Amino acid sequence: MMFRKLGLAAVAAATLAGSVAATAPVAAQEQFVPLLVYRTGPYAPNGIPLADGFNDYMQLVNLRDGGIDGMKYAWEECETQYNNDRGVECYERLKGKGATGASIVNPYSTGITYALIERATNDKVPVLSMGYGRADASDGTVFPYVFTMPITYWAGADVMVQYAKKESGGSLEGKKIALVYHDSAYGKEPIATLERLSKEEGFQFSSYPVAHPGLEQKATWLQIGRQLRPDWVFMWGWGVMNSTAIKEAASVGFPMEKFIGIWWSGAEADVTPAGDSAKGYKSLNITGVGTEAPIFRDIEKMHADGKGLADKANIGTVLYNRALVNAFYYTEAIRVAQGEFGTKPLTGEQIQWGFERLDVTQEMIDNAGMTGLLSPVKITCADHEGGGSAVVQQWDGSKWSAITDFIAPRRDALRPAYEESAAQYAKEKGLTPRSCN
Amino acid sequence: MLYREAGQFKTSYSADQSIFPIRQDRIALVLFGLVAVLAVPALASNYFLETIFVPFLVFAMAAIGLNILTGYCGQLSLGTGGFMACGAFFSYKLAIAFPDLHIIVVFLLAGFGTAAVGVLFGVPSLRIKGFYLAVATLAAQFFLVWVFNKFGWWTNYSPSGVISAPPREIFPGFAVTGAQADPITKYLFLLAFVALLALMAKNLVRSSIGRSWMAIRDMDIAAEIIGIRPLWAKLSAFAVSSFYIGIAGALWAFVYTGSVEALAFQIDRSFQVLFMVIIGGLGSILGSFLGAAFIVLLPILLNNAPGLLGLRISVELISHLEFMIFGGLIIFFLIVEPHGLARLWQIGKEKLRLWPFPY
Structure with a gap:
């Protein structure tokens, strides 16, 4: 009897709770980045170092440089469990937060990337699918808001x-x-x-x-x-x-x-x-290995000061480094966009503008202390892959080490394949590819 | 008090047989309908419409489908995911091959196609029962997903095997699929579509065909003796059930996610829908909605709760808490009422009708 009443009360309580809808405010003058992470679930061993890398890089930009030319990062994590439905839910949950809403999204799952391409394009939020997702999204005329750099x-x-x-x-x-x-x-x-x-x-x-x-x-x-x-x-x-x-x-x-x-x-x-x-x-x-790059000295200092956000054991691991490079890419794209639109929280549309003019030179890489972690890329309106390259690394039983230099793929044959596949997508969707001239 | 029925007399057979014989229920239904049609689109944010109400309605449709088969006809099925995949891929092929076909026609045709597949996989049910049938439907689950994954024809030879819903309009200017579709349009379309099909299901299970399903469920030999043909009853249950599940799959791919691969309809999906039916209540249309709400909405709500309460805790802790509380609640509700949430509501209603004089 008692149990039944409890049950009814619980139903009533659940109904009431369900009707409450509110969103937590994020400080106004910050560049908001939603982080879709998977710290639980079957892929957590890969998801944790990735999430740690993003946290550390943005924390470093905020603490060491006082933000991107003074504009600090704000970010919030949402757990996707590497599950496509949850990924969509997380994206929708976070896209309206911050001063200008989500400014960039890094899904870190090919399935979630597929699910978000259309939504994000419609919402004018750039998707940076770095080395995953749709290869044909490298054709910027059909996929203006998707970036596949450095390589597909x-x-x-x-x-x-x-x-x-x-x-x-x-x-x-x-x-x-x-x-x-x-x-x-x-x-x-x-x-x-x-x-x-x-x-x-x-x-x-x-x-x-x-x-x-x-x-x-x-x-x-x-x-x-x-x-x-x-x-x-x-x-x-x-x-x-x-x-x-x-x-x-x-x-x-x-x-x-x-x-x-x-x-x-x-x-x-x-x-x-x-x-x-x-x-x-x-x-x-697609990124270098180890902790030789100068940026790791800054990260170690940040951790020594107790300000680091990552698990120390993850620093310098393959996926942590990949997240650093990923965060570096969008930080630089935001910097380019700030040059045009001013130092203020930018919208996804403005950052997309920055991405399409992003030219990561070796000099920029060296200045950011990322020497050896990535190869130069140059994004244009039509080419969202940017001509990046990959290294071959080998496991010696205790650590990974690169055994080749960055090898560039033969893009003269790949590019027509991207364009053909993107054209089929455009046809199915009834899209008219934009002109890049 | 609320449910005082004094003065409500039924003067015709049709009044006696109506779905909602009590006036208070009818008033509540109208109010509920008004809230769903007017208040929700006006008040809910896009986040709520897109990621909470839309999947809830899609899953409610799938749960109705499975409930017809498992709850009303007693045939345990683990093939729900496979049948949802059928609906999704059939509608994709139809929509691409015939761009002028109206989207509702596409969904219905996909439903009929899935019904045919369902009948095919329902044939073993004439010979085997219970857990053995579950294993046979499991074969459908794996076979169908494998077919859509293996043969490029289903995805128009997309290199990744992902299908992406083309944009389609329900009325000129009102897109329900594709990225341009407004969440409110999507929600209202789904609401109307699901409500209509739920009403159809409710009437089906109250008709002679539904009674023959329930007779088969309760005791198939006795049903056969009183003149119900098991072949006809079981296969029709498979057909109707697959029709609903197929449409749910099509809605999932077209209206909810917009792009889908065969892997989205793995065995987990079958279990998810089965749990909705079990927790909501076997043999109840209302239960399908309650179960879908429980399984779809509660985890999202639990995941959002710390943020809503202003607590700053790490995402992995939230995630673990979500699993623990959700699991605990499933056990709690099943102990409180093994027959599901619909039965809980029914008991509560009976009590309210007698209140304040129980027994």
């Missing part, structure tokens, strides 16, 4: 093939390359590019989908290791799939030196669970 998955596939070609003595003729991929939008991105390259370079290409979350790969690797015996294996994996693949590859005796992951398969969390078997495993990276 398609370009990543090209870099891998270039590297494999060089290591194979200059030719891939007659070689066998297998792709192990997460069976999702993300994992499917490189297939078309690799198929095209297999015709051009003369290698035999086969692909192996791995069902989410990727814990069951025995059959896949038996097929690869015992039957196909490829010369190279490329991987588009994420989260627990990466370490599982490395373990399974080792158990069928596939040489780690011939196993290359994309930049989302090359963080510390991906290799450490595989233990010693991961030694020699390679992956691409």
Whole structure:
């Protein structure tokens, strides 16, 4: 009886609570950045260093420089659990906050990026999908608010093939390359590019989908290791799939030196669970590794003063560095936009203007203390990828180290593919691509 | 007091058989309708409309569909996600291939297509029951998602396998899909669409076909003996259920997220809808709405609560708290009333009708 009444009271209370709607105010004269993070859920080991990097960089800009030319950052995190619905919910929750609303969004999930492209374009909020999301969004005439710099998955596939070609003595003729991929939008991105390259370079290409979350790969690797015996294996994996693949590859005796992951398969969390078997495993990276860059001295000082926001153990990890570079990109874009619109909280539309005129030179990188962390990019109205490049890094059992310089993808062949795919999107959506002349 | 029925006489059969026989209920329904149609669009922010009311209505539709099959006909199904995927991909193909087709026609055709698929996967239900049927529908779940993931034709050979809803208008000038669509238009369209189909479902389950479903649910042999054909009853339940679920999938892809990949309709989605039906109340249309509200709205509310109360705690703690409180509430409600929230409401109403003289 008592229990029933309690139940009724709870229903009533829930109804009342549901009718309350309010939003917390954020200080007016600050540049607001929403942070879509995943500190919980299956991808938390990747999400935490990413979120930490963003927090630390913006904190550093606020404390060391007093903001971007005096305009401080304000930001708020929202937990997406790497879940697309939650990502949309978080975006909608945060987009109206701050002085001018969300000024930029970094979804850090290919699925959430897909879900946000249209919404953000409609709301005039730039989406910086740095090394993930839609590759064809590099065509700025169709996707004015999406930026894919410094490099896309398609370009990543090209870099891998270039590297494999060089290591194979200059030719891939007659070689066998297998792709192990997460069976999702993300994992499917490189297939078309690799198929095209297999015709051009003369290698035999086969692909192996791995069902989410990727814990069951025995059959896949038996097929690869015992039957196909490829010369190279490329991987588009994420989260627990990466370490599982490395373990399974080792158990069928596939040489780690011939196993290359994309930049989302090359963080510390991906290799450490595989233990010693991961030694020699390679992956691409779009940012530099380690803590040699001068900016880390400032970050260490900030942490010594007790002002740092990250977990100290994450500083200098692959994904932390990636978030630093990501935050550096939009900080510079905001700086460009401030030059035009003045030092005040800018709208997404104004920052998009800044992005399209962003020219990250080596000098700028050195001045920001980011030497070695990234390569120069130049964004234009039509080219939202900006001509970035990637390095190949190798795991030695305790740390990642770069084993090549930044390798530039062959964009003369990629660009028409972006344009063709973007044109199909525009046709389906009934969009008229804007003119960039 | 509230529910004093003195003086309410029924003078015709149709009055006796109406869905809401008590006058207070009818008044409440009209008030509720006015709030939903007038007050909500006027007062709620875009955030509330886009991310709370729209998914709630879409899920309510899916829950009605599953409730018809599991709650009314007693056939346990774990294929909801797969059927939602059918609706989403069918409507995508239809909308792209026939750009002039009206969006409502697209949704209905996608629903009919899903109904056909549902009948196909319902055939094993004639032989197997209970948990074994759940396993057979599980096959539908995995098979359908695999089909949409594997064959590029369904996504018009999109390199990533993601479909993106083309912009369509319900009346000239009022877009309901695509990024240009106004949240208020979307909400009102969904509200009308879901309300209409819910009314249809309510009347279906009160008709002879609905009674034959319930007879099969309660005891199939007895039902067969009194002249109900199990083939017809079970397959019609699968068809109607899949029709609703297919439309829910189409609405999910077109009106809610705008772009979707087959992975969005994984087995988790099936469980999510099944939990809505169980918590809301098996065999109740109202329960489908209550269950959808519980499963969709409560986590978002819990996640927002610390912010609304002005507490500054870290997002991971909020997230963990959300899971703990949500899990606790599920257990609490199931202990209080194993038959779901709809039953809780029904008991509460009975008590109010007798009040202040219980028993």
